[in-house]
Amino acid sequence: MTGVLRPGHVQIRVFDLEESVRFYRDVLGLVETGRDDKGRVYFKCWDERDHNSYIIRQAEEAGIDFFGFKVLNVETLDKLEADLNEYGIETSRMPAGDMLATGERVRFTLPTGHIMELYAEKSAVGNGLTNANPGPWNAASEHGIAPVRLDHMLLYGPNVAANKKIFEEVLGFFLVERVLAEDGEFEAALWLSCSHKVHDIAFVEHPEPGKLHHCSFLMESWEKVLRAGDIMSMNEVSVDIGPTRHGITRGCTIYAWDPSGNRFETFMGGYQPYPDYETITWDWDHFPQGLDYPQRKLHESFLTIVT
Amino acid sequence: MTGVLRPGHVQIRVFDLEESVRFYRDVLGLVETGRDDKGRVYFKCWDERDHNSYIIRQAEEAGIDFFGFKVLNVETLDKLEADLNEYGIETSRMPAGDMLATGERVRFTLPTGHIMELYAEKSAVGNGLTNANPGPWNAASEHGIAPVRLDHMLLYGPNVAANKKIFEEVLGFFLVERVLAEDGEFEAALWLSCSHKVHDIAFVEHPEPGKLHHCSFLMESWEKVLRAGDIMSMNEVSVDIGPTRHGITRGCTIYAWDPSGNRFETFMGGYQPYPDYETITWDWDHFPQGLDYPQRKLHESFLTIVT
Amino acid sequence: MTGVLRPGHVQIRVFDLEESVRFYRDVLGLVETGRDDKGRVYFKCWDERDHNSYIIRQAEEAGIDFFGFKVLNVETLDKLEADLNEYGIETSRMPAGDMLATGERVRFTLPTGHIMELYAEKSAVGNGLTNANPGPWNAASEHGIAPVRLDHMLLYGPNVAANKKIFEEVLGFFLVERVLAEDGEFEAALWLSCSHKVHDIAFVEHPEPGKLHHCSFLMESWEKVLRAGDIMSMNEVSVDIGPTRHGITRGCTIYAWDPSGNRFETFMGGYQPYPDYETITWDWDHFPQGLDYPQRKLHESFLTIVT
Amino acid sequence: MTGVLRPGHVQIRVFDLEESVRFYRDVLGLVETGRDDKGRVYFKCWDERDHNSYIIRQAEEAGIDFFGFKVLNVETLDKLEADLNEYGIETSRMPAGDMLATGERVRFTLPTGHIMELYAEKSAVGNGLTNANPGPWNAASEHGIAPVRLDHMLLYGPNVAANKKIFEEVLGFFLVERVLAEDGEFEAALWLSCSHKVHDIAFVEHPEPGKLHHCSFLMESWEKVLRAGDIMSMNEVSVDIGPTRHGITRGCTIYAWDPSGNRFETFMGGYQPYPDYETITWDWDHFPQGLDYPQRKLHESFLTIVT
Structure with missing residues (x-):
């Protein structure tokens, strides 16, 4: 607000x-x-x-x-x-x-x-x-995959807790979902919204500062996500994961890399939270389901490759 | 805001x-x-x-x-x-x-x-x-049609211009779309948002005060709208119009009546506007397309029956 | 066979x-x-x-x-x-x-x-x-509506019972669905298949011989049917009925007219019958639901206009 | 026929x-x-x-x-x-x-x-x-994933060439698609139809006789395939691959295992071939795209685990 x-x-x-x-x-x-x-x-x-x-x-x-x-x-x-x-x-x-x-x-x-x-x-x-x-x-x-909008970015860097404080206390965002580390306390990943999008920005704790995990583009339907995957293959784009559904945010998605290795996402769905909603928390044991809901799998490349 | x-x-x-x-x-x-x-x-x-x-x-x-x-x-x-x-x-x-x-x-x-x-x-x-x-x-x-949320209401009454002023100037809404009357000036219908939903509320000019055109419920996909129509028929619910797409808001929809004659909508889609977006205007000649995009038709019952 | x-x-x-x-x-x-x-x-x-x-x-x-x-x-x-x-x-x-x-x-x-x-x-x-x-x-x-195939034709003419006999007894078709007239006996409309398509051809009893009700084109999804309706409106094509679902065949459909008034259909879905399936019968009272499942309505133009 | x-x-x-x-x-x-x-x-x-x-x-x-x-x-x-x-x-x-x-x-x-x-x-x-x-x-x-029909089986065993001959020459099937081995000649995998389904049965060359790769169940839409994946995860079903699209047959699919390790498929789509269609051939270099169209990847588990 x-x-x-x-x-x-x-x-x-x-x-x-x-x-x-x-x-x-x-x-x-x-x-x-x-x-x-x-x-x-x-x-x-x-x-x-x-x-x-x-x-x-x-x-x-x-x-x-x-x-x-x-x-x-x-x-x-x-x-x-x-x-x-x-x-x-x-x-x-x-x-x-x-x-x-x-x-x-x-x-x-x-x-x-x-x-x-x-x-x-x-x-x-x-x-x-x-x-x-x-x-x-x-x-x-x-024309091409044709997303409707730049939706959000997921960024990797140290001290996401300090970021969270700024986004919540100064910029007026609210915390929609989070992943806790194995200790059950440390917030390893944060999804923040300044609207009622399920995420306007997200951060993952990572030692190296200033890294990009992905820029995300919104598609209009699950069928359009399938079409996005078809177009990726027709153009020999390297796909990281998907099509699949995230447990986190419920979004339905494909991740792929641009020719320089910058990851991008084409996704649809997820719910529409409001600032009065309680934060959803994923514990470490359920993180595989949070990442890839049908496969319940942690994908090494997805978790570790950033630019 | x-x-x-x-x-x-x-x-x-x-x-x-x-x-x-x-x-x-x-x-x-x-x-x-x-x-x-x-x-x-x-x-x-x-x-x-x-x-x-x-x-x-x-x-x-x-x-x-x-x-x-x-x-x-x-x-x-x-x-x-x-x-x-x-x-x-x-x-x-x-x-x-x-x-x-x-x-x-x-x-x-x-x-x-x-x-x-x-x-x-x-x-x-x-x-x-x-x-x-x-x-x-x-x-x-x-269970049943199972919309995800109450999305908005469309209300009929006199002096929608005065409503608009209150929503814009006091409550912080913005005007997303509007229909002009045949004179090309009078705003006969207004779609207003306090978020980036394509409508949080809508008004249509009408002599009788305090009337309800419909309460609207959000579905998750066009396939779920089809399923809604199936369930309406299975239960002998009276359908007014749809399934169809509105030109106005781009929403994809069915309108039907509850057992007391209150109209309700089950819809999906539409775009997500922001307060910095210019208002979309429909003139009277294009209103049929605005109402029922594929059929380009004014439906008498839809325009005149309210409770 | x-x-x-x-x-x-x-x-x-x-x-x-x-x-x-x-x-x-x-x-x-x-x-x-x-x-x-x-x-x-x-x-x-x-x-x-x-x-x-x-x-x-x-x-x-x-x-x-x-x-x-x-x-x-x-x-x-x-x-x-x-x-x-x-x-x-x-x-x-x-x-x-x-x-x-x-x-x-x-x-x-x-x-x-x-x-x-x-x-x-x-x-x-x-x-x-x-x-x-x-x-x-x-x-x-x-490119355009882009159906995947010519799927079937619905033809109007006298003595569909004689047609049925030829298709069943000589050409090896089977009767998938039928509509009975008000007397509960006379077969007013017939859907016939030579494959496991829900219809390869259909006939409606009508006094004038040799008339065309519509040629039908198959779309790949309900979302593509919506897109078909969008393209019709963008090109000011006259739509007869739809988007809607037929009770008969379960097909999901839009009917429209070409510039000369020949009706065509863009549809998807329906089930896949086999020759060992019992025929589905619609009686006259349920024909509205058979024609337009959500609206349960007989559309005058749909029933009477042929070329 | x-x-x-x-x-x-x-x-x-x-x-x-x-x-x-x-x-x-x-x-x-x-x-x-x-x-x-x-x-x-x-x-x-x-x-x-x-x-x-x-x-x-x-x-x-x-x-x-x-x-x-x-x-x-x-x-x-x-x-x-x-x-x-x-x-x-x-x-x-x-x-x-x-x-x-x-x-x-x-x-x-x-x-x-x-x-x-x-x-x-x-x-x-x-x-x-x-x-x-x-x-x-x-x-x-x-109720549950709720496929509409048992669609086909994919079976592993030796001498698929001899199977093919029987299905084509005695049982009247036709060869819809095939994968050639690295030598560019040997037919390593065959998709056969007795109808205009894109496959009624399929075989993969494999030294051990009588093995099951999967039984396949037809879903009505890509959205229902997503729902199938959701239900698998809700019930901790082990998923092998998907949701994804096959290049082979164009089918859109998830593969998973029943509690005994029998693989099954929930899929939709693909095209509808006829006996007069020329066979589609996948060479070894394009087999990754044939198997997982967006990811262009051979999945070890998918290729090797049978029951």
């Missing part, structure tokens, strides 16, 4: 820009919306209305540069920055226009080592349907 | 209480959670966690008594009551315990003649799954 | 050839496979392997010219012709090559006035997937 | 009869239809109309005793027995009544070591829906 709306953008490092453009545009089916003078390529999901949500840049190492949450307006942005500072978190401002079609961004580093941003302004370019008498979908909805 | 969470309860008048209990419990598949000394029967959807969301009482006339939105906490409740009063709306307090498992309710009458409530407290009884290592569903999920 | 395989082709009359080509190719999403010197345009469904299944020609009046069932081989063709003749039905031979990519056809007229054909040879052109290591679908599967 | 209809029954050995009854009745959701004086328990799928299709008996070793195909009538049975004998296959007759509700069975041993039967008579007990004005499903359709 603090005015943090949703994960609005994420910047990802890739090895080969043009190969990645082809992958994200034609296989994942994002819409390319622009390129900037820093060499970045901007994408959005077809049903998103803001100019961009997924940005890639060429680099030697894969992984995540930063991610940003959109907030309601500039007053909210200023208020949240003040709250962060008061809490003891240093912030800086990225100028408007540094990212295409995007206003000023308040940037700070999380205890897990991830660079997070808040911003209030990104130009609305629409979802390709008109705002007058729109049809329910269009050709872009069927 | 004012702390209004969701439509939390609605009270509906029925002709024959026991026949209605059988209908709502065994055909619609709600979970009966209690009865009070006023003769009311309380239900919830299987995946809702609060004690009740749908309450029926026996009466000579069908229709809606009142509906309530849950807010974040008692501070929010007090703040919103003050805001309503300052706006010029009189409120009264229904005492805690007047409804089973429910705290104090702030009650007021909308310009359209509907009695609306806000409340902060309703006992959590859970969804029948544990909060530790829950499965994704249980037997209750397949 | 006589070697009659499936409805293999149907020839339909349309008013405007090029408008109809655009409709069948881009809206219904058939694959155009050729045109002949008689001005006919040949189509197939994407997953059919023979050269053509749906043929249109320009004419002053809409309707059906003829339909053909493919049989196992030329021996079967000869045998069935002999059987028909012995039964008392006159046959003629249409020469190989009269239709593109199609061998000799044995032609005869049914008591209901429809011209039926049997043939053994039509060139296999494949479904656009290779026969070595094929993917499950391809771009053609998503 | 020889009158062989479908796989009608299979007899499976289990370790603990009552535990297995609970599993097959309450988890897989078959309908128990009887027990005989040999201690066998008979089941059918809810939508099957004959008395039984899946029979279990207690034994020290898991695996398959025999399977039987239903044929059109006793004349067909006699004819096929004569054809088998003429081909050089010895047959014996199991008397009517040896299996509950089942007529005389013609029994013979396949080159792969499996005991196969043909039979013409099994009492119709119906699918729990009436033959007059039936609904599309009933409570049994949602």
